[in-house]
Amino acid sequence: MTDTHPDTATCIHPASERFLRDAGIALPIIGGPMYPCSNPELVAAVSAAGALGVVQPISLTYVHGYAFREGLRYIRSLTDKPIGMNALIEQSSKRYHQRMVQWIDIALEEGVRFFITSLGKPDWVVERVHAAGGMVYHDVTERKWADKAMAADVDGFIAVNNRAGGHAGRYTPQALLEELQDYGLPVICAGGISTPEEFRQALDMGYAGVQMGTRFIASDECNAPQKYKEAIVGAHATDVVLSERVSGTPVSLIRTPYVDRLALRASRFEKWMLRGRRRKYLMRTLYMLRSLWKLKQAVLDKSGAHDYWQAGKSVEGIDAIEPVNEIIARFARALQGACQ
Secondary structure (H helix, E strand, C coil), X not given: CCCCCCCCCCCCCHHHHHHHHHHCCCCCEEECCCCCCCCHHHHHHHHHCCCEEEECHHHHHHHCXXXXXXXXXXXXXXXXXXXXXXXXXXXXXXXXXXXXXXXXXXXXXXXXXXXXXXXXCCHHHHHHHHHCCCEEEEEECCHHHHHHHHHCCCCEEEEECCCCCEECCCCCHHHHHHHHHHHCCCEEEECCCXXXXXXXXXXXXXXXXXXXXXXXXXXXXXXXXXXXXXXXXXXXXXXEXXXXXXXXXXXXXXXXXXXXXXXXCCCHHHHHHHHCCCHHHHHHHHHHHHHHHHHHHHHXXXXXXXXXXXXXXXXXXXXXXXXXXXXXXXXXXXXXXXCC
């Protein structure tokens, strides 16, 4: 792959400067880590175009079949630009925690210096990453999680709003930014961004950058089935629904006949399990084991027969499947225009 960078040197949005330094990138855009859609070629393409591609380790290993270190080195063979890593750190099991610790240590050994933590207390990740000179941004959906992340000394927030794919929040982008601005850390808008106009609006609102996932699924470099990509292109925001039965917390999916059969709401028994302090971990593990397999099948079956497709409400602005560098080039031009 040849690295292709839009000319962005002439304009850097002031609100983005700290984030750009933290990530070592040219454009305030993160290619959101996605299970199962973050294949190595997609991660590399996002970074090569001047943004930040982020590795999702379960996707890299379980879905795409790489040993973690070898997968990182393969991405490095495609681009020498910075990449990040996503660490899902909820303590679902001792074995999973040990594996995540190993993955973070390997990533640091391989030169990764930007980490996005999700679904847990990030203090131990921050300690490891800061010791190596890296940065940690934490996923937050509301202020109480930001308070806990601040106590762990994180460097920034990924503000997951109610338009996001994957695990969506409950606040609008504006309301969530208002919840987080007074901490004085960079805040990244995650959810609802698929067009240059939305990108500029987020920056003008006060966000330091944006994180996009759904927009990059509908790209040439993503190896999701063609039917999945076409479903994103053809969907409207009203076609995206929230399911409680993927992980125990709301997850955004494109509504399909299969999703309707699965049902969106947890059963009375499942809700009872999720309310228990210890039971909830068992229930979430059962959800995740089922969903990991189903989502993996949805990506690996190129016929598109498994219509179990995650996406955010940003589908509204996606009308074509395109190369990553062309998508990002349009956003770079919007950034330049915003600073003129």
